[in-house]
Amino acid sequence: MSRTPTPVVGMAQEQIHRHKVGILLRHLHLGGSLTRAELAGRMGLNRSTIMALTAQLSAAGLVHEESPTDTGRAGRPSFLVRVRPNWAYVLAFDVAVDRLVAARVGLGGAVLDRREAVRARAGADLDHVVEVLARFGRQLHEAAPAESVCVGIGASYCGMIRPGDGMVRFGPDMGWVDQAFGAELSRRLGLGIPVPVGNEAHLGAQAEQQRGAGVGLQNLLYLHGDVGVGGGIIVGGKLLDGDGGYGCELGHMVVNPYDGRPCGCGSYGCLEAEVGERALLDAAGRPPDLWGRDALRAVVDDADRGDPVAREALRRIGDWLGIGVANLINLFNPGMVIFGGMLRDVYPGAAPQVRHRIATNVLPVARERVRLRTSALGDDSTLVGAAELAFADLLADPLGVLDRAKA
Amino acid sequence: MSRTPTPVVGMAQEQIHRHKVGILLRHLHLGGSLTRAELAGRMGLNRSTIMALTAQLSAAGLVHEESPTDTGRAGRPSFLVRVRPNWAYVLAFDVAVDRLVAARVGLGGAVLDRREAVRARAGADLDHVVEVLARFGRQLHEAAPAESVCVGIGASYCGMIRPGDGMVRFGPDMGWVDQAFGAELSRRLGLGIPVPVGNEAHLGAQAEQQRGAGVGLQNLLYLHGDVGVGGGIIVGGKLLDGDGGYGCELGHMVVNPYDGRPCGCGSYGCLEAEVGERALLDAAGRPPDLWGRDALRAVVDDADRGDPVAREALRRIGDWLGIGVANLINLFNPGMVIFGGMLRDVYPGAAPQVRHRIATNVLPVARERVRLRTSALGDDSTLVGAAELAFADLLADPLGVLDRAKA
Known part of the structure; x- marks a missing residue:
């Protein structure tokens, strides 16, 4: 404790x-x-x-x-x-539900080089994921200018991470429980640099606060949609991590206690069960074998064209999303709520319901100044967050880290 | 912003x-x-x-x-x-739903003297509340040893408070909107000392962290029950206040979106509407003209004696409380959840449902280390919090404040 x-x-x-x-x-x-x-x-x-x-x-x-x-x-x-943007750099990795990304990011935050692979939705074992990422990482490292220096590595993962050692405690999408992801990726990269790992929505929130829609804000909420809904919450300028580093799980806030949809966590009626990708596709009457970002965007496009079923699906999702967001505004009195991941696509069509719920359910003084935005960093919010995690040591003690990196 | x-x-x-x-x-x-x-x-x-x-x-x-x-x-x-416990002191005030309290509290935290008045549930205007408290405060000040010195004043109020100037933005229990409570109390006391004001549950949470059940914990939740349910949330050792100071409103988390009870905030199905005093008394079949702490304790006593209606009422309240607490544990990954105010009486009989909901709805890694407790400071948690608020200036600059206090 x-x-x-x-x-x-x-x-x-x-x-x-x-x-x-x-x-x-x-x-x-x-x-x-x-x-x-x-x-x-x-x-x-x-x-x-x-x-x-x-x-x-x-x-x-x-x-x-x-x-x-x-x-x-x-x-x-x-x-x-x-x-100097192209000399000291970090390697940043992103394990998302639908892709594996690696990037070389220079001091100052520019993405200098990147590799990306589409990932199948089926479970993937640690060995496969680390093998792909380590290969990408070595390629990026070898392609870097000869005189440049790698000052850190960081990774984003779509699951619950133990702070300190990059252990994936729970990765529902891949079926991982207690997998030593950070340690294994560090070992396979062979650069002698540890790999801190962060939850994707935590890192996305920090990235949006440092370089995105919420620059400089002290209090913000970031909702990251993919298969489920992750959360990153900045309180007083810092990520809310809680006692063990497992806070911000807003996707498992029960919003529908009566006839809630089953959730991957084993419970029913969680926010992510009611507003996640499957909920939207089901509400829009899409067949159960259709899934993924393209299928979801097709519903959004249909709604934009006036299709009543797609519109009603977005309205329904928006109502649950609104209940969840209103609860969160009452709790956090944030300056901004940011919708990232697939919620960037969903939010515009769901916004009327979200705003209605906020107007109805949030105490007036708690909503006086809140703004609603979609992610400014787009699909790279988690990757940018991983890069910032990688830069943390350098920014805490630049000269000490540089001495060690060049040794 | x-x-x-x-x-x-x-x-x-x-x-x-x-x-x-x-x-x-x-x-x-x-x-x-x-x-x-x-x-x-x-x-x-x-x-x-x-x-x-x-x-x-x-x-x-x-x-x-x-x-x-x-x-x-x-x-x-x-x-x-x-x-020295009886020399430098503060005046602490507590405006609760059912009482007005004033106390002289010595450095070190001992309550040296106190005055208390029962307050009717009906609306009370600013003038009346301030008049009673100012009279108590002057009595306490006059009864203090001649050589002692008042180093600060603080007040707890059952509503939403603007930080900095003690303005009550929203006091649902008394029907207050934008009432300059802190300024008016300071003026009537006539001691030339400003009166900072805090929300009762915010102050209760801080008091429990500093002197109560959660001493030294970095992350804790405090739920304060009276007519409604207030919240104080400590994140990373600090009160979560949000952008305007209006965070922690966990009582207005909607837990029952379908057939929720009407809430004083104008919405339906808020946690406080489902687990507050009226909800319990209604569930126990008590007549609508019965209210207050004694009526509530009678239900708890009946349940302890095995009365099935009272037991079922506590079970029902416990289920809604459990949904709310489980949502909060997923969000905050706290080390402890503390039940204060009337929830101290309700919690023991409702605990099985609360624990069941936590086991069902909270992600395993987020509930590994959480403990559930009732308030250790009892009915004085808010008063103790007000005293700590009053000591804040002295503890920031003891010699400077003392010079000014003795001038």
Whole structure:
């Protein structure tokens, strides 16, 4: 059971310095190029301290500094600092219900190279998944410029993950229970770098907050639809992980306790059972052997063309989705609700019901400022989240990690 | 819309020092007496720094230091430091659905003196509530030892509160909308001290985490039953407040979307409509003019004596409560769920249904470590929370606040 850490106010000077270097690099990684003056303002430090920090990062090869051009304004012009995008990179992996993706992502967040394979919906064993991803990873690593350096690896997985060691506790889609995915992928890649793993919706939420629809928001909800519905919830700027790292399971909120559809979890009437892919296809009268993103988009297209059965199916899904989202807004008073994965396709046609339920079920003061959006990062929200997970160590201690990566 | 604060790593030496003094005092306020060696260990500071900090707090009159007695163990014996319990105090107020309470609470958390009035269930206007509380507060202030000093005031209110200014945005029980409760109570008390106000369940959750059933837990849920059901949710050691301070409204999670009972919020089938006092009394066949804590306890007593109607009523309430709690455990993966207010009485008889729903509806890995408890602070959880709110300024900067309080 985790306990409140005792506040420790003593921190060694060297730690504080490494922490400052990391925060500065994080500003540049997320914010693009910034002048030294802007960095000084954002970090609450004076310009000479910033100059010393950027000089260290520049000497380490992580950033460029550019001479100022005359801005025409009064005062001293300021050096422009930006990350070197194609030198320090991470490998990011995404195990989704319908595909396996690997990418090389540079400092600053640009996807520099990628490999992708369609994945059949049937169960897949650990060995097969890791074999495909490790092959992709080695290809990406070999194709990287000779002088570049891999500073981290991260993976997104469509299931419940134990923090710390990348163990898949429960992967309903593949039938995985307690599979050492992170450790096995690290071993097969053979790069001597551990592979932290995150739940896809958790990582999607963080990616949308860092680089997507919710940049800078302190409180947001991210609903990730695929076969089921995953959740990532940002509370006070941080991912809600709970005591064991297994929070945010909004897809298993029971919204229909009477005649609920059976859910993969063994229960009935869960949000994901009522609004997931199968629920929509059944409501639209599609045959049970039809499934997947294309089948789902066909229903959305039919509804757009005015087909009454498809419209009614979206309306029905929207009502359950609205009950769930209204419950969540009452609980979290978020600034934004973001619909990702297949819910990006479903949400526009379901929005009237969702808005109606919010207006009916949410206390007025709790919905005063909430905005509803679809994911800005699209299908890459989970991959981007995996890349940010991979960058975490570098951004905590850039110079230390770089020393180890080059050793 | 609140935004992620830019990390600021520069903090003036004087600020850091005040922060350390506050953290030390917080350890003593919550933990009782500690030796200087224990304080050094908890704060990660050396003993000479601790000695300098405790000397300042001792000179200011906030703590006592006692000479060490020989412990019989090797090594230097360490001075024992404890708060002075009857000198610096706060006034704490609790506006609950059935009572108005005021208390003088000493540093360290002991209730030194209190006044209480039963409140009729009918609507009460701001003027009346503030008049009663201000009279109590002045009495408590006048009865305090002459040399003692009031360092803060805090209030708990059974409604939705705007953080910062103690504005009651929505008080369903009294029919309040946008009433300046905190400002008005401060004005009538005439002590020149602002009155921060918190939602009762938010404060109850924090009190249980600081001094009750959930001491030290990072993630816990607190359900506070009265006429309705309020919620206080601790995530990562902090209260979930959301974008506007209006989060945690778990009582308005719709659990019964088909034939739900009407709720005071205007919706149907909310958790509080299905498990609140009226729902239980109706299920037990009590007449509509019977209400309140005693009526509710009579149902519980009847069930304990084997009365089948009362038992069935508790079973029915327990099932809805279980659906709600299971949804919350899936969302928050908490270490503990605490039942407070009237739910302390209801929970034991409803526990089998609650546990059944958790076993059925919660994903196994999310319920591995959760514990279910009733409130350890009983009816005082909200009052204790209000006192802690009142102490917040002192614990952030003890010497600064004391200078102002004595000025």
